[in-house]
Amino acid sequence: EEQSVEVPVFSAASYVCQRHTGQPGHNPLLTESLAVLAESAELNGDEGRGLAFRRSEALLRSLDRRVQGMTDLRGLPCLGEHSRRVIQDVLVNGRSSEVEETKASSRYKAMKVLTGVFGVGVKTAKRWFTEGICLKHYADLNQPVTRDEADSVSVTVEAAVCSVLPGAQVTLAGGFRRGKTSGHDVDFLITHPDEGKEEGLVRKVVACLESRGFLLYHQTTKNTYQESAQGAGRPSSNMDRFERCFSIFKLTNGGDPRDTRRAQEQAEGREPDQTASAGSRPWRAVRVDLVVSPISQFAFALLGWTGSKLFEREMRRWAVHEKSMTLSSHALYDKNQERYLRASSEEEIFSHLGLEYVSPSGRNA
Ligand code: GTP
Ligand code: MN
Ligand code: MN
Numbered sequence: 001e002e003q004s005v006e007v008p009v010f011s012a013a014s015y016v017c018q019r020h021t022g023q024p025g026h027n028p029l030l031t032e033s034l035a036v037l038a039e040s041a042e043l044n045g046d047e048g049r050g051l052a053f054r055r056s057e058a059l060l061r062s063l064d065r066r067v068q069g070m071t072d073l074r075g076l077p078c079l080g081e082h083s084r085r086v087i088q089d090v091l092v093n094g095r096s097s098e099v100e101e102t103k104a105s106s107r108y109k110a111m112k113v114l115t116g117v118f119g120v121g122v123k124t125a126k127r128w129f130t131e132g133i134c135l136k137h138y139a140d141l142n143q144p145v146t147r148d149e150a151d152s153v154s155v156t157v158e159a160a161v162c163s164v165l166p167g168a169q170v171t172l173a174g175g176f177r178r179g180k181t182s183g184h185d186v187d188f189l190i191t192h193p194d195e196g197k198e199e200g201l202v203r204k205v206v207a208c209l210e211s212r213g214f215l216l217y218h219q220t221t222k223n224t225y226q227e228s229a230q231g232a233g234r235p236s237s238n239m240d241r242f243e244r245c246f247s248i249f250k251l252t253n254g255g256d257p258r259d260t261r262r263a264q265e266q267a268e269g270r271e272p273d274q275t276a277s278a279g280s281r282p283w284r285a286v287r288v289d290l291v292v293s294p295i296s297q298f299a300f301a302l303l304g305w306t307g308s309k310l311f312e313r314e315m316r317r318w319a320v321h322e323k324s325m326t327l328s329s330h331a332l333y334d335k336n337q338e339r340y341l342r343a344s345s346e347e348e349i350f351s352h353l354g355l356e357y358v359s360p361s362g363r364n365a
Helices: 030-044 047-062 082-095 097-104 104-118 123-131 133-141 146-165 202-211 259-269 295-304 307-324 346-352
Strands: 169-170 186-191 215-221 243-252 283-292 325-327 331-336
Touching: 030 047, 030 082, 030 097, 030 104, 047 082, 047 307, 082 169, 082 295, 082 346, 097 104, 097 259, 133 283, 146 169, 146 186, 146 202, 146 283, 186 202, 186 295, 202 215, 202 283, 295 346, 307 325, 331 346
Parallel strands: 186 283
Antiparallel strands: 169 186, 215 243, 243 283, 325 331
């Protein structure tokens, strides 16, 4: 008699931070469907449901081949009943009716436009929206930032940083560090090899950029982080306390932003035509995040600001549940040893956490 041994088609570790997740993956139809449902749940404020769909999406994106049928998914972690139903629908019918209905709903469409601009949560998007920033630069901010544009912003930021604090280091973080070819913004992490020299740097850099006409909007928050005896922050909180600046850059098609009178007028908010398309003027608006970290926290800040959001979240979950540690963009605290674990590189942090190192390009969960 024949005995059939079931060999799993795929295998995967349960935490996102234990896997390499590139993009876009081998199952784009499935991952896109799950992403829509994740987004919709997030927009409705249902974070738990959103997270469940995000984990399913990340899992499918980490698979090294195309899923042929439901049996391929036997034994895989992270896939809840609802996700499996959606996957089955797509595998059998080529589409999921639930996904189609969600995409067609006006609420989803409206909020997608709003959050798509800033790549932030609904609450923040609403705040920006009421400030009129969204409307003013809507067309530009809705257009993805290319790698070339990110590099061009880098040159400007580096020049400004270097002129206000020689020796300071600027690192491109966020999606571009993960190898993405486009993004909703450009993220920079700034530090200085001498601890303390970085204090107040954001304000100086912003003043410099502003005087050179590179800023259309900026909102700076100062550093409020202090280590406490109880350990680093709440593990669930992903907001950090670095000195940082949300800004909107005026990216010119080359040269100085003051080259034209029109550009100058726009920088001062006296634009003659608010609905002008990017094609008719020599610049465009680009969202830029500037974050300053002391060198002693740099590895944690770099890890935290490289993302993806889900990858970071899963690392913090791993830390708490598997290692009894709390991880933040500032520090790693070991609750059993009751002490902070220092690190000067991302590799060291992974190692403290008992995780195999995942390079930035594998953190696209
Ligand atoms: P795109 O910008 O859409 O290309 O993707 P991205 O991954 O670069 O996203 P985003 O710029 O929103 O964030 C980059 C990284 O910074 C992500 O890992 C976020 O989790 C992280 N990040 C964003 N805001 C904060 C924050 O307030 N605190 C901390 N610690 N991290 C943040
Ligand atoms: Mn980004
Ligand atoms: Mn950002």
